[in-house]
Amino acid sequence: MELHNLSELKGKRIAVGAEGSGTKALAITLVKLFLPLVSWRSRSKIYHWYRTLNDIEDEMGTYDEVQRREAVSKFEQALQKIQKVDVPLSYRREYYDLIQHFELILGKLRMRG
Numbered sequence: 001m002e003l004h005n006l007s008e009l010k011g012k013r014i015a016v017g018a019e020g021s022g023t024k025a026l027a028i029t030l031v032k033l034f035l036p037l038v039s040w041r042s043r044s045k046i047y048h049w050y051r052t053l054n055d056i057e058d059e060m061g062t063y064d065e066v067q068r069r070e071a072v073s074k075f076e077q078a079l080q081k082i083q084k085v086d087v088p089l090s091y092r093r094e095y096y097d098l099i100q101h102f103e104l105i106l107g108k109l110r111m112r113g
Contacts, residue, residue: 045087046094053105056074076106
């Protein structure tokens, strides 16, 4: 059986190694290590965009009109990219908070013009 995605295992039973071989213990340990990695990967997608948001927010008070328009354009493009990011259901709250923060800063930038 060729496996491309973990979701393909949903509802299936998996035999891991011969009885008493220790393979089951190894598999359980690997799964326990894998779960924090999935969590970190999901959060890192969101934190990546927060770094971009913070950089622009820190600098926007010093923007002249041309820089402000460029920042608005950059924000609009970033928001479109963010809305295409696949985030697991358990991280949707952080994801929607991020979108709201982007829209808030975008609104501030537009009002200054």
